[in-house]
Amino acid sequence: MTQQILKVRVAHKRDEADGICSLELLPVPGVVMPAFTAGAHIDVHLPSGLVRQYSLCNPPSDAQRYVIAVLRDPASRGGSEAVHASVKEGDVLEISAPKNHFPLATDAKRHLLLAGGIGVTPLMSMAEQLSAEGANFALHYFARSATKAAFTQRFASSAFAACVHTHWDDAPQEPPLSLADVIGTPQAGQHLYVCGPKGFMDAVLATARAHSWPEDQLHFEFFGAQVVHDASDATFTVKIASSGQEFQVGAHQTVVEVLHKAGVDVPIACEQGVCGTCLVRVLSGVPDHKDMYLTPEEQEANDQFTPCCSRSKSPVLVLDL
Ligand code: FES
Helix, strand or coil: CCCCEEEEEEEEEEEEECCEEEEEEEECCCCCCCCCCCCCEEEEECCCCCEEEEECCCCCCCCCCEEEEEECCCCCCCHHHHHHHCCCCCCEEEEECCECCCCCCCCCCEEEEEEEHHHHHHHHHHHHHHHHHCCCEEEEEEECCHHHCCCHHHHHCCCCHHHEEEEECCCCCCCCCCHHHHHCCCCCCEEEEEECCHHHHHHHHHHHHHCCCCHHHEEEECCCCCCCCCCCCCCEEEEECCCCCEEEECCCCCHHHHHHHCCCCCCCCCCCCCCCCCCEEEEECCEECCCCCCCHHHHHHCCEECCCCCEECCCEEEECC
């Protein structure tokens, strides 16, 4: 599958908070930037050759303009560092067309948006869209402090400022507000969206599930996940259904590495089980899911997996390739 590559110019690079910068991307002459919906992200091809996903945080009504925000993460594998240190105004970058694995539920009556730190980016775009539609929503923004939170001015001066509730660790509310207070029990037609660091998202989703939120009312997007390798990772075989070819995947290899070496094309982007780009259907065998992309129900169905990071519990995995 060949991805559409767009050339864009970095029109503005701004500091948005401690360690967070934003890039405003405009088309180079002759390029038409596709429209997007709230929750969409783009792949950014960095000059170093890395490909990273960043959510669009501007209103979807903006034509021919994408804005992303990037947290400088000391633990990153080079993507955020490259954006902060090397990308400058006037540079031309290659990006993918927007893709949306985190869309708003079209039939929702009320939307509850929970942002942790830099996870505010897709939710910012959602808040803009919901506000423009006159929808019923609230956005709760959690961060260590106001100085580490991007877009606080933009929120404060927005038409939906009254729908935004900030929670800074260094300015606790009195009485303290818990996640359970914010999330509560689900109302009919109410949908919850969460994006942020893994610990935050795990806490939000665990709280929601403990309060009986149905899975189809929970929407989440992980990013920058750490792929878990464990000592029990063993060798297994993947079989290509169309050709019958079989390949051994060693304990320290990924399925994608082995397939690419053998000339079998599987598109990849994040290589961390976050974006879903590499998703492949599984025809038989039991995957050992290590991704953050599939829902628990989708993982339990065992009919698809992310070969960039997931492995196999059975000796053989037959892939629909
Ligand atoms: Fe992103 Fe596999 S490449 S989930």
